[in-house]
Amino acid sequence: AQTTRIAVTPGDGIGPEVVAEAVRCLETLRAKHNLALEWTRFPWPSHAWHEEYGESWPADALAQLKAYDAILLGALGDPGPMDDTNRYLLPDSISLAPLLDMRKGFDQWVCERPARLLPGARQYLKDDRAKDIDMLVIRENSEGEYVSQGGRLRPGKPDEVATQMEVFTRRATERIIRYGFEQARKRAGERVQEGRTRAFRTLDGRSCESQVCLVTKRNALRYWGDMYTEVFEKVSHDFPDVATHHELVDAACMKFVQCPWAFDVVVASNLQGDILTDLAAVLSGGMGVAPSCNLNPTDPNLPSMFEPTHGSAPDIAGQGIADPTAMLFTTARMLDWLGRIDPKLAQAGKELFDAVAADLAEQGNQQRATSQIGDAICKRLQA
């Protein structure tokens, strides 16, 4: 069989520490199942790299990474030490640039973050129906508010004007909405197989196993709000088995706190999705557990990228106390994704997910050393 190749980019801060545990789990799974799986490590800590070479990552980083089937990223965003005026040396816009570069360069037009509150994870909401939270937030990851168009007229002057353009294409709108409906259908199928059913009502009163909720701010951001609404309605006709719903982003954020268990699949624009996926991460227990998947579902020659939602946490880096749980859930999602190349990888991903979930259920979020958590999970994988 063809060998699946992963580019491992540990990145900054706690990145290398949590990535080390991910690699141990991959090794364990490879040995156990004789997987045709290989990885290469690219140690590009953005702060140190920038100090040395004046750029966040090597200029040919994307060209190097392109040869792989997936990218497993630890964390980015280490600002380095503060300067004399208490300002950090390396601004976010530089240290995090590789993230946006990869999304753009590899056309990872989907950002996907599942939210399920697993046993053992921290529960922030009072209502115990939080245990029923089972949603998937799908963020448009290629355009919209993130096109970086605009500028500053008369910077620093009293009459300065700063503009930022949002650009949305119907093509990207349609593909992300269609992807959302496909995921809803797929999730419904999986639930039915597991004997878990849900009921969502359509506008004309029928009951469906799944739902897609479109989020916009069409009452204020009318142009793309209207386009999204029209495309959503049009695509929905191809999915009569999926119920539809529309929320404004402010109301959606509110309902994520008030009744998150009422959502199934949620589709949102780049910025609104950024906000909703972070909220979804909290709903599933916080940064310590949440994976983020940047996917290109259409071009098998471009790698997708998998990262935990958390940052580089420079304050605890190097101490061996960072929780690798989110990184390991992320690795499980990556293996699941790579199942499209080799079904054995999806199976390994499921095993890893189950092991991490079992560890979480048993130990909760008590303080343990990074390697201790990795040990426990590798032991489960070997059992």
Next chain:
Amino acid sequence: AQTTRIAVTPGDGIGPEVVAEAVRCLETLRAKHNLALEWTRFPWPSHAWHEEYGESWPADALAQLKAYDAILLGALGDPGPMDDTNRYLLPDSISLAPLLDMRKGFDQWVCERPARLLPGARQYLKDDRAKDIDMLVIRENSEGEYVSQGGRLRPGKPDEVATQMEVFTRRATERIIRYGFEQARKRAGERVQEGRTRAFRTLDGRSCESQVCLVTKRNALRYWGDMYTEVFEKVSHDFPDVATHHELVDAACMKFVQCPWAFDVVVASNLQGDILTDLAAVLSGGMGVAPSCNLNPTDPNLPSMFEPTHGSAPDIAGQGIADPTAMLFTTARMLDWLGRIDPKLAQAGKELFDAVAADLAEQGNQQRATSQIGDAICKRLQA
């Protein structure tokens, strides 16, 4: 003394029902304290009005309202009945237009939403430190993402492009940030007087009684993100007694759920503020209690506008069961604001706030008739 004049616009759905209780409370307070206070009712239900005249509100609505010292709004946004294809007849963009028109027309450049979890209000967060939530979210209300510039190229065609421009001026940025610092200082003063102190740390390690947290998305929306950051830093020098902090909007939303008690004053752009103020409303118990104040602090000849955060709730309209609590808290804030014309009004506002809070503490959010809640609060005011 000069008579203070209020324009009462009950609006749609449950608006007239909750406004009726607000007016009873105003009557009670006027009689009790012999207040020089008058109001006029403008019954412009947007759906019915649109049906009759083809416009959301009368064309000269703003000209009529301009003569008043404040506007007390019930609710807008009744879409009317559905049509044959299950679409609502009146889109948000029409039924809610008066809201945006008033903000713009009267240059209500501040939108202010306090979040405190009062006894009796619904607590959504598990952690009981939620009881310590005491923040004020200040939203830039005059420009930014809400300038309505942009359009649709080739609408409906596969190669359609929709654009939306965000426009930020340094002038509006500076005034909203300065307003935020002033509020922080004022709140600190009030707290110290009440013997409640808080401690926030500055970048150089000093401890302050108050904090302003600026929210942006400067790592992705760089142009205005940078301008906001620079102006924030500059203005902060005039307030060495106020600690400063910067959060990215996604992290801020997360922290609103994880540790909202850590915030004091939060300043954000129009859209990001829209989202954060809705989250703040949930933190203080939800739509049922949250006021929203659209203020023009600079021009005394233009009225500010006060509305509950909730919508017109057409599903329960006309049944006499809508909770007027948010409307009454809103009315209290309006009176507090009008204290700048007549200090007796601020005193009446405090009385109303205390009465509503006492009722909430005693009755919690159990189901009562609209008028029953109004009765109970009027009785408290008379006592």
